[in-house]
Amino acid sequence: RAIGQQVTEHWILKKTPQVDYLGCTTYRRYLLLDKHAEKNVAKISMPATQANANMFGTQEQQEVALEYLQTAEVLTNHSVALPFSVEAQYLQSQPSLYWNLFKKAIDDLFPNYRQHLAWFTHNNIINYETCYIMRRDIFIKYADELFRILEYIWQNSGGDNYPTKQTTSEPLPWRYPGFLGERFFPFFVYANSLKKIQVPLVIL
Numbered sequence: 045r046a047i048g049q050q051v052t053e054h055w056i057l058k059k060t061p062q063v064d065y066l067g068c069t070t071y072r073r074y075l076l077l078d079k080h081a082e083k084n085v086a087k088i089s090m091p092a093t094q095a096n097a098n099m100f101g102t103q104e105q106q107e108v109a110l111e112y113l114q115t116a117e118v119l120t121n122h123s124v125a126l127p128f129s130v131e132a133q134y135l136q137s138q139p140s141l142y143w144n145l146f147k148k149a150i151d152d153l154f155p156n157y158r159q160h161l162a163w164f165t166h167n168n169i170i171n172y173e174t175c176y177i178m179r180r181d182i183f184i185k186y187a188d189e190l191f192r193i194l195e196y197i198w199q200n201s202g203g204d205n206y207p208t209k210q211t212t213s214e215p216l217p218w219r220y221p222g223f224l225g226e227r228f229f230p231f232f233v234y235a236n237s238l239k240k241i242q243v244p245l246v247i248l
Contacts, residue, residue, distance in 0.1 A: 067177035121245035149196035
């Protein structure tokens with residue numbers, strides 16, 4: 045209940061397949077890898093039918109992904125512009141405890157990222173959902189850093205790693221690891237100056 049997509053990312057990290065590229069996605073969400081898709085559409089909703097699900101993971105989409113990855117290091121979904129900073133948006137509904145530990149973990153564990161921490165407080169452009177395809181070596185670096193950060197939070201949260209009491213507007217407070225991961229991925233792309241191509245996101 046607490047860790048959804050992160051279960052998959054952890055499994056891939058520990059049992060990394062011998063492939064050139066790795067990707068992950070949140071439930072019911074897919075990158076639309078179609079060169080003819082409308083470029084100014086960020087998110088598309090479709091009924092969760094088998095026919096619609098069969099549109100993804102095709103040979104044609106694999107070929108598009110590989111073509112994009114000749115010039116990009118990461119494929120992901122489109123960013124959105126917020127009316128406030130990434131940090132301010134997060135704290136509107138989430139407790140500050142895990143957010144503060146999240147930023148402290150980045151500062152303590154990865155000193156080379158310190159100069160980029162202002163991304164959270166001064167930036168309002170972010171892509172949520174955490175859908176991506178990237179080179180194998182980049183994925184290993186990303187996932188290793190993510191779980192080192194989460195472990196740091198768990199070691200320093202005073203034992204309250206699975207909060208069940210609602211203290212903010214968030215009705216499912218135990219889902220914070222996923223919410224933090226949703227912010228770490230775009231930060232990781234930014235802090236490592238990765239070249240990215242963004243495509244529409246489909247939600248079934």
